[in-house]
Amino acid sequence: MKNKDTLTLGHQACFPLYALSREITNIYRPLLDDLDLTYPQYLVLMVLWENEAQAVNEIGEKLKLDSGTLTPLLKRMESKKLITRKRKADDERSVEIALTISGKALKKEASKIPAKMISSLGISEEEMNQLKRITSKILNKISDREK
Structure with missing residues (x-):
């Protein structure tokens, strides 16, 4: 195969993965709009539904998100009363995230x-x-x- 042939979209694995990711997120959008959630908020909730009360860095590791991306997302979720954010007593540098009653209740509809x-x-x-x-x-x- 000639080198120039490898630089077409048809030869790339990354493009269909990228396009599929975007399309799947678009399909999720109306389903999540009914719950007043964004896709990243839905991901955070799934992590918390699986293992309630976790540190921000634990959630970030599971979702492959850095704290700069995760912190504003968590603040918006807290303002929606889906989660609480609380500094850990034994380590004030660490913030623990827990579900509220509203956050727990969304699981039934999201299922x-x-x-x-x-x-x-x-x-x-x-x-x-x-x-x-x-x-x-x-x-x-x-x-x-x-x-």
Whole structure:
């Protein structure tokens, strides 16, 4: 293959991943609008629904977000009364995030979103699981390389 041929969108793995990410986020938008959530807020809530009360840096590690991105997001969520932010007594540098009653209550409504997404994408649950396995494998390899 000639070098110039490799510089087409059709030969790139990164472009379909980028485009797919944008499209999936666009499909999420109306589902999350019904809950008055943005996609990043939804991600934070999922982390907290899984393991309530976590430090900001723990949430950031799980979502691969730095504190400069996460802090304003968490402040907006606090103003919506979805979470509380509290300095840890044993380490005042660390801020603990916990769900409010409203944040916990959203889980029931949000639990319908994954099935709606699979339906909207027109793929099977097995195809979705295959996509998750492959993307998780790549993300893990990148994370391992960065350590």
